[in-house]
Amino acid sequence: MIPTHIRNIIDWGMWKVYGQVEILDKKTVDDITLNADNDAYGHMTFILTIIFVCIANLLLLNVLVALFNKSFDDMKDKANNSYAYQRFLLVNEYSRKITCIPPLNLLQYLSLILQRVLACFQNKANAIIYGPLVINNKLCWTIHNMISFNSKDQVKLDGIINKVSIHFSTAPTVSKPEICLFVMKAGIITNEFDIVEYKPLEGIMQKTGIQTFTDLNMPIDKGQYLGIRFSFEAGSPIILEGDQYCSYFDLRPHLGTKIPFTICKNRRIAMNFQVLPRGCNSSSKLLQCYRCNYFPTINEYQVLDPYGKKN
Numbered sequence: 001m002i003p004t005h006i007r008n009i010i011d012w013g014m015w016k017v018y019g020q021v022e023i024l025d026k027k028t029v030d031d032i033t034l035n036a037d038n039d040a041y042g043h044m045t046f047i048l049t050i051i052f053v054c055i056a057n058l059l060l061l062n063v064l065v066a067l068f069n070k071s072f073d074d075m076k077d078k079a080n081n082s083y084a085y086q087r088f089l090l091v092n093e094y095s096r097k098i099t100c101i102p103p104l105n106l107l108q109y110l111s112l113i114l115q116r117v118l119a120c121f122q123n124k125a126n127a128i129i130y131g132p133l134v135i136n137n138k139l140c141w142t143i144h145n146m147i148s149f150n151s152k153d154q155v156k157l158d159g160i161i162n163k164v165s166i167h168f169s170t171a172p173t174v175s176k177p178e179i180c181l182f183v184m185k186a187g188i189i190t191n192e193f194d195i196v197e198y199k200p201l202e203g204i205m206q207k208t209g210i211q212t213f214t215d216l217n218m219p220i221d222k223g224q225y226l227g228i229r230f231s232f233e234a235g236s237p238i239i240l241e242g243d244q245y246c247s248y249f250d251l252r253p254h255l256g257t258k259i260p261f262t263i264c265k266n267r268r269i270a271m272n273f274q275v276l277p278r279g280c281n282s283s284s285k286l287l288q289c290y291r292c293n294y295f296p297t298i299n300e301y302q303v304l305d306p307y308g309k310k311n
Contacts, residue, residue: 128156130226131272132240133167133210142236143269147182147259148246149227150268159275161218161226164201167270168208170236177204177234182227183220187258193245195257196224204234226273242268 098105130153164181183197199218205211220226229249230236245261 144232147227147229147249149225162276163274165212167238169238171208172235174233178231179234180229184225184227238270244268
């Protein structure tokens with residue numbers, strides 16, 4: 001048997017390691033004393049208690065280390081983003097500062113004001129191109145005697161349609177085919193549109209590829225659409241991905257005619273058109289030079305732009 005004083009020394013020292021400052025003998029609420037006698041059962045209880053406390057503390061320590069590792073990993077993952085963001089704030093702050101020293105910085109302020117004024121005029125003077133054109137695609141769409149337009153080509157400003165380009169897959173079969181343009185506006189009923197203006201195209205050539213028609217001077221308002229109708233002899237345009245509104249229309253077009261349209265999924269015509277702001281005369285050489293050299297045309301689709309090249 002282990003002497004009592006040696007047992008007490010080991011007892012106190014062991015529990016001190018694990019933060020327990022009480023001895024094993026402890027009285028409960030009902031004054032029953034719990035102790036481990038200095039015999040075989042008491043020694044086994046003492047040893048099992050020590051093993052339990054040791055394993056429990058090791059597990060808790062491992063959990064604490066795992067939590068620290070997780071926090072460290074999270075900080076490491078976010079470190080690059082945090083560094084990049086702080087560096088961006090620093091660079092952005094100094095990029096906005098005036099580089100010239102006083103009083104030369106007044107010239108730079110005047111330059112910034114001039115740039116803002118020119119940007120304001122640019123937004124008002126820019127022409128906008130609606131609709132895409134594609135060279136490589138050769139799929140055609142037989143869309144004869146149908147008025148069609150794309151809902152994405154809704155005009156964003158009041159202006160004049162100056163140019164229209166059509167990508168033909170099959171050439172017209174007659175010398176004077178009938179291709180008409182229609183300015184459409186949405187009606188009261190869903191998928192119903194009214195004809196506001198129409199104009200037949202002239203100078204259509206019997207060939208495939210892109211044909212451009214200029215000096216149309218066709219007025220169009222904000223929120224309206226440009227539709228097109230091909231006759232049987234007018235050839236077929238190339239088909240692209242998109243949703244096109246279509247409606248059969250065999251009669252002569254009349255202003256104010258209300259036409260119900262249906263949506264043709266996953267197909268649209270390879271056609272685009274240019275809208276000049278109201279009050280801009282396309283025949284003005286000064287305006288053409290000003291727009292071409294200073295304010296380039298805005299292309300909504302960033303694809304092949306037939307107006308990017310000078311005629």
